[in-house]
Amino acid sequence: MKHNWITWLTLTAISFSLWPVLGADASKPLWLTDASLGVKEGYDNNVFLSGVNNPPPYTVPAGSVAALKDCYSWVTTVSPKVGVNFSPLAGITNVPLMSLVYAPELAIYHNQPSEDYNAQRVLAAVKASPGPATLVADNNFTYIDGSGMGPVYPGGLLSAFATVADRERRRQIQDRANFSFQFDQDQWFVRPAASLLYYNMMTELLNVPGYQNYCDRYDVNGGADLGYKITPQFALTLGYRYGHQYQQQYATAIAPGNYSSPSDYQRVLAGLEGNPWKWLYVKMVSGPDFRSYEGDSASHTTPMNDLHPVEYYGEALLTATVAPHHTLTFKTKSWQWVSCLGKVPYYDSTYELIYHCQLMDKLGFDLGGKIMDWDFNSGNLATCRRNDLQYTTSTGLTYAITSHLNVNLAAVLNWGRNAEAGVANPQNREFNQQLVSLGTQWKF
Numbered sequence: 001m002k003h004n005w006i007t008w009l010t011l012t013a014i015s016f017s018l019w020p021v022l023g024a025d026a027s028k029p030l031w032l033t034d035a036s037l038g039v040k041e042g043y044d045n046n047v048f049l050s051g052v053n054n055p056p057p058y059t060v061p062a063g064s065v066a067a068l069k070d071c072y073s074w075v076t077t078v079s080p081k082v083g084v085n086f087s088p089l090a091g092i093t094n095v096p097l098m099s100l101v102y103a104p105e106l107a108i109y110h111n112q113p114s115e116d117y118n119a120q121r122v123l124a125a126v127k128a129s130p131g132p133a134t135l136v137a138d139n140n141f142t143y144i145d146g147s148g149m150g151p152v153y154p155g156g157l158l159s160a161f162a163t164v165a166d167r168e169r170r171r172q173i174q175d176r177a178n179f180s181f182q183f184d185q186d187q188w189f190v191r192p193a194a195s196l197l198y199y200n201m202m203t204e205l206l207n208v209p210g211y212q213n214y215c216d217r218y219d220v221n222g223g224a225d226l227g228y229k230i231t232p233q234f235a236l237t238l239g240y241r242y243g244h245q246y247q248q249q250y251a252t253a254i255a256p257g258n259y260s261s262p263s264d265y266q267r268v269l270a271g272l273e274g275n276p277w278k279w280l281y282v283k284m285v286s287g288p289d290f291r292s293y294e295g296d297s298a299s300h301t302t303p304m305n306d307l308h309p310v311e312y313y314g315e316a317l318l319t320a321t322v323a324p325h326h327t328l329t330f331k332t333k334s335w336q337w338v339s340c341l342g343k344v345p346y347y348d349s350t351y352e353l354i355y356h357c358q359l360m361d362k363l364g365f366d367l368g369g370k371i372m373d374w375d376f377n378s379g380n381l382a383t384c385r386r387n388d389l390q391y392t393t394s395t396g397l398t399y400a401i402t403s404h405l406n407v408n409l410a411a412v413l414n415w416g417r418n419a420e421a422g423v424a425n426p427q428n429r430e431f432n433q434q435l436v437s438l439g440t441q442w443k444f
Helices: 002-022 086-090 160-167
Strands: 032-044 073-085 097-102 105-109 117-128 133-145 172-184 188-201 217-231 234-247 263-277 280-293 310-323 326-337 346-360 363-375 387-400 405-418 431-443
Touching: 032 097, 073 086, 086 097, 160 363, 160 387, 188 234, 217 263, 234 280, 280 326
Parallel strands: none
Antiparallel strands: 032 073, 032 431, 073 097, 073 105, 097 117, 105 117, 117 133, 133 172, 172 188, 188 217, 217 234, 234 263, 263 280, 280 310, 310 326, 326 346, 346 363, 363 387, 387 405, 405 431
16 A cells, blocks of 8 residues: 555656646647646455355466455556647648547556556547538547456356456457548538447457456448538438447357357437537437347357347437536437357446536536446347346546646445346345545646
């Protein structure tokens, strides 16, 4: 513990020392979009989100770790960030944004060293306005250099949310990309669009009871939206997407059964977007998702009750400035996705509400709540019958010491709960987690 605070104080001192170098009167050049350094010290009382502390006998492969209840750790996080907008440098006026941001993150788990990682993040974005058209594209590429071994949950007893939290610290590549090109007229617009979500997992695959094998997977889709402008700032939309979800199939020696669930899908989406009033921003789409899963073959099994289901797809973002210095944001998404463990797909629903209040010029307050529901019951494997819930509350205070330096105190409470009926010892799928942190950020 003493070492943790020495680390935090040392890095904080570095951030303090950088500020006078630039000076309070230094002005940021137009091409420099980001230049910051964040340092945070936190405490996690249940690193593996486990509910099991008296496990059955188990084997832990060399390099792996047993994921048990109440494995705590102090966590030091260092997150520098630098970003450049090349448009001002090149003097391009019809391309207001052509940016590249490098935002690495180093996390040290002092009491659970298997969870240490560093994440190399590169974010690229372009926004161009050639005439009546607007191009918007972004790509978020991440390489995580973490453990090359998955954890072991004794007896395979865990919440689905637990294994995902561990996965995000393992060695992997993630990529998220979005593209749209909108052609505007007075009363309507047409907008071709595409998106990608990609995971390339680099952890060992082992046939060991309770060991977490993480599969490669991706979701890619493309289509177009047609919009009708009710007002210049608010529109109705009708869209179509054709897409594919891929899920890696494990070798039989790793996971007998030859299970995987790739699928093609088509979505018809109705939506609203823009500002119906000055104080409210809305972006939402919803509609049916028509799925087509592969049939079984001699080398492949699709563990689905229905190979051609119709699911609901919906996502929304609403931001309301309910009063001066008071902002309320609601986000939600519901969709069908493939499991990161390579078995049955699941229906993923998330609902999040965030309140921000600027208490005074230098002091901000945040309060949030989130509910996530992962339902795996579209599959037909008896060993994968589950419906897991996670409830989250979070709060934080941020104080601006100067225009270049702030400190943040935050707390997060997570509760994992089982929602599947008829489960023996449901507490083995449940967890409680408390996270507290104190951090500082210097920014140009």
